[in-house]
Amino acid sequence: MRIGVITFPGSLDERDAQRAIRLAGAEPVALWHGDHDIQNVDAIVLPGGFSYGDYLRAGSIASHAPIMAEVIDAANKGVPVLGICNGFQMLAEARLLPGAHTRNAHQHFIRRDQRLRVENNTTVWTSNFEQGAEIIIPLKNADGRYIADAETIKRIEGNGQVTFRYVGLNPNESMNDIAGVSNERGNVVGLMPHPEHAVEPGFGPNTAVAMRSGLDGLKFFTSVIQNTLLANA
Numbered sequence: 677m678r679i680g681v682i683t684f685p686g687s688l689d690e691r692d693a694q695r696a697i698r699l700a701g702a703e704p705v706a707l708w709h710g711d712h713d714i715q716n717v718d719a720i721v722l723p724g725g726f727s728y729g730d731y732l733r734a735g736s737i738a739s740h741a742p743i744m745a746e747v748i749d750a751a752n753k754g755v756p757v758l759g760i761c762n763g764f765q766m767l768a769e770a771r772l773l774p775g776a777h778t779r780n781a782h783q784h785f786i787r788r789d790q791r792l793r794v795e796n797n798t799t800v801w802t803s804n805f806e807q808g809a810e811i812i813i814p815l816k817n818a819d820g821r822y823i824a825d826a827e828t829i830k831r832i833e834g835n836g837q838v839t840f841r842y843v844g845l846n847p848n849e850s851m852n853d854i855a856g857v858s859n860e861r862g863n864v865v866g867l868m869p870h871p872e873h874a875v876e877p878g879f880g881p882n883t884a885v886a887m888r889s890g891l892d893g894l895k896f897f898t899s900v901i902q903n904t905l906l907a908n909a
């Protein structure tokens with residue numbers, strides 16, 4: 677099982693994503709934004725960071741990078757794609773996911789260990805979670821406020837495309853407390869918090885709530901590995 681992680685100019689978290697993939701039991705494959713080649717990977721991660729310095733809008737320029745043509749093609753064929761934070765912004769800009777992101781309502785960059793509720797465990801990236809489970813994943817962004825028009829919000833809520841919701845505190849005034857969404861098919865998922873920073877105890881969230889919470893991010897990667905193995909069996 678090979679999972680590609682794409683590096684863009686300004687990406688920050690591709691190494692962490694690769695490490696998470698390795699810890700979950702798959703082989704990470706480093707992919708480059710300027711190539712037209714996803715090297716036949718089984719799944720793709722768009723990592724966090726500040727691609728192209730967040731110029732224009734976060735994720736906007738990256739959504740037009742050469743390799744995104746192949747990512748869009750693969751996503752439309754059902755290949756699992758996960759967008760983490762800046763990667764989520766790219767997927768929204770590329771129209772692979774509904775909605776958009778604006779500056780956090782308080783205008784500040786925010787970093788916190790964020791409680792989330794798993795609202796849909798039927799996607800390929802969330803199937804190892806219990807439906808309704810509360811998890812803790814680090815959050816760090818400036819442009820994290822999720823917005824969409826009323827019709828889109830109604831449609832994604834009705835379809836179960838809201839994959840994660842903020843619990844306890846909505847850190848950026850995202851609509852409906854939305855922290856992550858999927859496409860209709862459930863192979864493309866994006867979220868603002870960073871699962872790749874919560875894959876081993878002692879790193880990431882490591883508060884009283886737990887050693888358990890230090891591992892909540894790993895299930896994204898074990899989910900997609902398991903689902904890919906099952907699909908190929």
Ligand SMILES: NC(=O)CC[C@H](N)C(=O)O
Nearest residue numbers: 724725761762817818819
């Ligand atoms: N952690 C990140 O990926 C940051 C995302 C984005 N550049 C922002 O600040 O909103």
